[in-house]
Amino acid sequence: MRQMIKKIKSFLAIFFAISVLFGVFYIFSLVPSKYTVPILTYHHFGYQDDNLYVTPENLEKQIKYLKEKNYNIITLDELVAGIKSSQKFKRDTVVITIDDGYQDNYLFGYPIFKKYHVPVIVFLEANYIGRDKEFLNWDEIKVMLNNGVSFGAHTKSHAYLPSVEDKDVLWDEIKGPKDIIERNIGTKVNHFCYPVGGFNNTIKGLVAKAGYMSACSTNKGLVKFNQDIYELKRIKITNADTNKPFCFAAKLSGYYNIFRSIKKGE
Secondary structure, eight states: OHHHHHHHHHHHHHHHHHHHHHHHHHHHHTOGGGOOOOEEEEOEESSOSSTTEEOHHHHHHHHHHHHHTTOEEOOHHHHHHHHHTTOOOOSSEEEEEEEEOBHHIIIIIHHHHHHTTOOEEEEEOGGGTTTSTTBOOHHHHHHHHTTTEEEEEOOSSOOOGGGOOOHHHHHHHHHHHHHHHHHHHSSOOOEEEOGGGOOOHHHHHHHHHTTOSEEEOSSBSSOTTSOSTTSBOOEEOOGGGGGOHHHHHHHHSSOGGGGSOOBOOO
16 A cells, blocks of 8 residues: 555656646746757767767657657758847757767768758868768768758867967867868858867857857857857757657757756856
């Protein structure tokens, strides 16, 4: 009997917690000014036991979920243009980004994005492209470029920028990858991504000076709702999100940033 009572109490506690969470998200959904288009972040696609990897099967489930729920998957160009013009985005709008430019992006991720006609942007570490077998090569990048994938810069060597003291080196890590990528693919590189999300006001100014339209962080920076296009917060997506529909839905809700603690850029 006691076991039965414990089970009932446990069930009621879980039910109450879920009800509260749904209630909170519903309340915030009535406050349009807090809505922020979620920018999703991936790194690797494959089967390594690592939190940075999402299996191809789970990636496809996540993309199918977005499609079946009629999410409007837009480019980073469209998002940034909308923020600059104070556009009010419809709910269920989302942007997909991928960091680093690993070769598994082409092997496992690209076929799925192509199959579902999903636009994504890959931020490249320019020094390793075509030189390290773990990373994409320029031929693969050109194939992806012709099928809905765009490319941004993620520095030359994945340097943590706030730790770079030499001004010339710092500028080269920011402007250098833009020049390299544009020279190799013949198209403009409009967006930058801070390695490990690290930046400060000086770095933001250099990114703008280099000619980038925007820059993505992680969850760092003081601007919580992505009004500043040079410190756009993003949301990491993992394998676990596939099996936790409520968690995935929360990340896609547009109100997820409200519950995230503010982190320093440096």
